Amino acid sequence: MNLRLQQFGHAQSAYERPEQRWVCGWAAEGKPCPHGPDVKGRCHASGECHPVRQGDRWRCARRPDFGGPCESGPLPDGTCCNPIPVCQPRRSQRSRRGALVVWTCLATLGALVAILAAPNSRSFVSAGPLSSSHAFLANDCAQCHTTRDGGPLDAFDGARFGVVDADRCLECHDLGDHALMPHSVAELPSPEPSGDTPAIMALQAALVGSPDAQQVAGDCMTCHQEHHGSAVDIAHLTSRQCQSCHTNQFNSFEDGHPEFSDDAWARERALSYDHHSHETDHFQRSPEHALSCAACHVMNEQTGVMTLASFDQMCAACHDDQIRGAGRVAGAGFSILNLPAIDVRSLEDTDRWIGDWPADSAFVETGASEFTMALLEGLDAASVNLARSGDLVDLSDADDDALDRAADFAWRVKELWFDLASKGGPALAERLDPDGSGDDAPARVSAEAVRAAADAWMPNLRRDLAMRAAGVTPEAEPEPVDSSPASATPQSEDDDLFDDDLLDDDLLDDDLLADDDEDTDLLDEDDDLLGDDLLGDDLLDDELDEASEEETEPGDELSVPQWMLSAEDDVPGGGWYLSEDDFSVRHRPTGHSDEFMRAVIEWSSRRTSEDDAWSGLFLQVAGEGAPGACAKCHSALGTTDGEMVWTTPPSAGPEHGLLRFSHAPHVSGSTIGSCDGCHVPSRGASNGDFRPIRIASCLDCHRPGRSSSTCLTCHSYHSRTPWE
Amino acid sequence: MIRFRTRRQVGLLVAIALSALLLIWHSAMRSSLRSTDVLTGVGLLALVLLLTSLNVRKKVPTAPLGPVAWWMQFHIYGGLFSGVLFLAHAGAGAPSGLIEIWVWALFVLVFLSGLAGLGLSRLLPARLTAGGEEVIYERIPAHRRKLLEEADALATAAAAQSGESVVADFHAHRLRSFLAARPRLLRPLRLGGHRRRALLQELDAQVRSLGKSDSRQMNELARIARVKDDLDLAAASQMLLRLWLFVHIPATYALIIVGAAHGFIALRSGGLS
Incomplete structure (x- = not known):
């Protein structure tokens, strides 16, 4: 710039004071007055100077930087000859900035107070929208925030300024008894440190230490930070965050993650299945069957959980007849109620009368069934031992005490039969469930069958009991009754307890027991019964052969069908029947999940834990070789929390509370394609029929660039699902 | 007298070192499930108050509080560090709560206007000097006339x-x-x-x-x-060198007020960020 614009010096230029609040209104025009406004911004200008009186004259006092004294000088009255119009002073720039600051602060404070005091200002106070799962709570802060008493802001709306109480979270999220403990478990394992902690985590621990249980416990917000919008996953944790508490730390899933333990994926299974024998043996003999995972294992598309197909789909083709007892040597049914073998002759010889009792019972040498024993109330230990020892069959050398006990036992059995025959199901229910708790499922024993059996084998049962109650002994020694229904029926004609209808019942149908010509049809080679698998059984064939060899006399031919056509064979589909072989009311399983079998097994299982008296019954119906062969597949029959465990519930993954696994993405959408990508068959492996799953099989996909491999991919923080 | 370049290098080095330490500490705290919201929030508010004290220092030039130049250096590099502290507190994205958006916008305004002022004060004085006569701002209308x-x-x-x-x-x-x-x-x-x-x-x-x-x-x-x-x-x-302060200073005071309210509500609501 060539032109020198400004001069400095008291005579050439004014002294600028930019910090003053007001400046002359003419300054913006480039011609400020020499006086300027006062501190309150008022203009006092009248002329370019304030003339000074010297004696009787007025002298111009214009400042030198404004040109010095003017030529004209003041007017005679002492006023300046160069008047200046009054201006409108303006704030200085600094003053304007200061005023802006003040007004900004006032406006900010005012806006804050107005907004906070407004009744509907939750959206302003809120730190942001809630996550999608909590969005329904958006208009009710008090659902999570607990009001603090006495706070100054409570006057507005305490809930808006209250703390978040973890207990409020637990009102909806059930995490068990130890919800606020780390991992929601009572106690965490304390493994030995591996010592190869990655450097970054060692630095982190050195800087801030590891979080202690006290820090993590009791505060849901340590991990779950809300008010970050609906799209934010508030359950997300980084892998490093997960590891910060752990004793053994590693870099990532593919670098340092501990190998899966052999039993990580193993679990107790109530249903046993030998994959190996089915593949190499059974299915080889049945070419129409092929070992296919999908034939039995079905994935629930919604939950991703693998479930088992039904029995009918998986097993019925081969095992349904087995359950009904086809081919069983030991009999397809089992004795529910029976008349045990007792040496009646010895009792009579010692004047101990027990009324009707099948004379043949001593020959079959069958003890009381477990069900019968279980229903005999108040039986002392000595009597139980006597009944179970088999000494009842031969009492010839028994002492008086044993004979008394045997007679008493016989009468107790007869009372039981009478009770069941006369009162039916209610009497049975009363004995099964004396407390009336409703746990009387096995009371489904057919009372009809019991009555029919009583009529057949103890036709004078009521009379006998009445005479015993009256202390009367028959003058004439009672003849041992014939065990056949045909002979029993006439003796009960005057008995109004058991009417003829019962004896005409199908159970005692002559077709089964009478030796008429129709029965001979059963021997026809074309008959279905003879063509049944039962007769095809090798063992039965042997027995039949032996019987045929022993009974080759032509006149004895009719005895063969009587032995063969047992009552059990009359109910090939299962059900109730009478067995004269051991004077018992028996039940043959009707098929898989037979209602009565289930009831007896579940009921006796529950009782077994309370009273050993029932353990025998449980073993009889659920033990190895029991009718129905339930235990063959249901290998871990028992109760859990009072409930029968027939099958292991479908599992979402390994039996570890902090692990989770879904088959869905692995089966349908991945490159694995087949089950043997993970489940490698191996005979005798600790994990059943398959080798333990190793981390290497996961790393094919779960690694950076392919699929997620964070801690939360497979692990859950809480030991149970919060909405479980 | 420490040269300007040396002073700037030292200031930058200190600010960068502090920022790095802050980020490492913040990352470690977050990884160990410890919340840094309260510490960074209170620290940020305290730092803003400290930075604002430059204005007080300039109003009392005779106070034995060290040269204003030192205060200005602290203001500049402390201001840069406050940006890192703000990132640690609020994260990289914009918040979603209304009061948090308010605080966030004010801080961004203050920070950016500060950066703008820093840039202008480094750029324009040199041009003014190169332009020849350095006229007093208040006299410019008179010169124009x-x-x-x-x-x-x-x-x-x-x-x-x-x-x-x-x-x-x-x-x-x-x-x-x-x-x-x-x-x-x-x-x-x-x-x-x-x-x-x-x-x-x-x-x-x-x-x-x-x-x-x-x-x-x-x-x-x-x-x-x-x-x-x-x-x-x-x-x-000269007008530009003054006008950016019309944004920076009022926004700073508004930031202090709204930030304090935000801190109060956040602490009272259980430390929710």
């Missing part, structure tokens, strides 16, 4: 002297509005200015085309126009 009066007088004299109105007409129709105009605010940032350059080129062309007498007068007018152009540059530069 003086130049206009000189140009008016020159044009009148040219018309009287030559009897022609070329110079006077050019002054009246083309030059006077330029001399009377206030400066364009963005001129120092080299934005616009086409009309000004066209006018000066036209002036030069007039000088070459006129007669000797008028050419001298026109040459004088061209010199006045260039002085006015330099004056406009000085005025706009």
Whole structure:
């Protein structure tokens, strides 16, 4: 710039004071007055100077930087000859900035107070929208925030300024008894440190230490930070965050993650299945069957959980007849109620009368069934031992005490039969469930069958009991009754307890027991019964052969069908029947999940834990070789929390509370394609029929660039699902 | 006296070191499931208050609180560090709560206006010095008026002297509005200015085309126009150096108020961020 614009010096230029609040209104025009406004911004200008009186004259006092004294000088009255119009002073720039600051602060404070005091200002106070799962709570802060008493802001709306109480979270999220403990478990394992902690985590621990249980416990917000919008996953944790508490730390899933333990994926299974024998043996003999995972294992598309197909789909083709007892040597049914073998002759010889009792019972040498024993109330230990020892069959050398006990036992059995025959199901229910708790499922024993059996084998049962109650002994020694229904029926004609209808019942149908010509049809080679698998059984064939060899006399031919056509064979589909072989009311399983079998097994299982008296019954119906062969597949029959465990519930993954696994993405959408990508068959492996799953099989996909491999991919923080 | 470059290097080094330490600590805390919201929030508010104290320091120049230059250095590098602290507190994205958005916007405004002021104070003074005479900002209107009066007088004299109105007409129709105009605010940032350059080129062309007498007068007018152009540059530069404070300072006080309210509500609500 060539032109020198400004001069400095008291005579050439004014002294600028930019910090003053007001400046002359003419300054913006480039011609400020020499006086300027006062501190309150008022203009006092009248002329370019304030003339000074010297004696009787007025002298111009214009400042030198404004040109010095003017030529004209003041007017005679002492006023300046160069008047200046009054201006409108303006704030200085600094003053304007200061005023802006003040007004900004006032406006900010005012806006804050107005907004906070407004009744509907939750959206302003809120730190942001809630996550999608909590969005329904958006208009009710008090659902999570607990009001603090006495706070100054409570006057507005305490809930808006209250703390978040973890207990409020637990009102909806059930995490068990130890919800606020780390991992929601009572106690965490304390493994030995591996010592190869990655450097970054060692630095982190050195800087801030590891979080202690006290820090993590009791505060849901340590991990779950809300008010970050609906799209934010508030359950997300980084892998490093997960590891910060752990004793053994590693870099990532593919670098340092501990190998899966052999039993990580193993679990107790109530249903046993030998994959190996089915593949190499059974299915080889049945070419129409092929070992296919999908034939039995079905994935629930919604939950991703693998479930088992039904029995009918998986097993019925081969095992349904087995359950009904086809081919069983030991009999397809089992004795529910029976008349045990007792040496009646010895009792009579010692004047101990027990009324009707099948004379043949001593020959079959069958003890009381477990069900019968279980229903005999108040039986002392000595009597139980006597009944179970088999000494009842031969009492010839028994002492008086044993004979008394045997007679008493016989009468107790007869009372039981009478009770069941006369009162039916209610009497049975009363004995099964004396407390009336409703746990009387096995009371489904057919009372009809019991009555029919009583009529057949103890036709004078009521009379006998009445005479015993009256202390009367028959003058004439009672003849041992014939065990056949045909002979029993006439003796009960005057008995109004058991009417003829019962004896005409199908159970005692002559077709089964009478030796008429129709029965001979059963021997026809074309008959279905003879063509049944039962007769095809090798063992039965042997027995039949032996019987045929022993009974080759032509006149004895009719005895063969009587032995063969047992009552059990009359109910090939299962059900109730009478067995004269051991004077018992028996039940043959009707098929898989037979209602009565289930009831007896579940009921006796529950009782077994309370009273050993029932353990025998449980073993009889659920033990190895029991009718129905339930235990063959249901290998871990028992109760859990009072409930029968027939099958292991479908599992979402390994039996570890902090692990989770879904088959869905692995089966349908991945490159694995087949089950043997993970489940490698191996005979005798600790994990059943398959080798333990190793981390290497996961790393094919779960690694950076392919699929997620964070801690939360497979692990859950809480030991149970919060909405479980 | 520590050189400016050394001072800047030391300041930057300290700010970067502190920022790195802060980020490492913050990452470690987050990874160990410890919340840093309260610590970073309270620290940020305290730092803003400290930075604001520069204004107080300047109002009491005689107080034995060290040179203002040191305070300014702390203000600059502390301000840069506050940006890192803010990132650690609020994260990289914008918040979703209304009051948090308010605080976030105010901080961003203060931080960016501070950066703008830092840039302007590094750029414009050098240009002003290179431009020649350093005029006092408050006197610029008077200088502008003086130049206009000189140009008016020159044009009148040219018309009287030559009897022609070329110079006077050019002054009246083309030059006077330029001399009377206030400066364009963005001129120092080299934005616009086409009309000004066209006018000066036209002036030069007039000088070459006129007669000797008028050419001298026109040459004088061209010199006045260039002085006015330099004056406009000085005025706009000084105006910019003052105007950014009209954003930075009020926003800072608003930030302190809203930030304190946000901290109070957040702490009372259980530390929710």
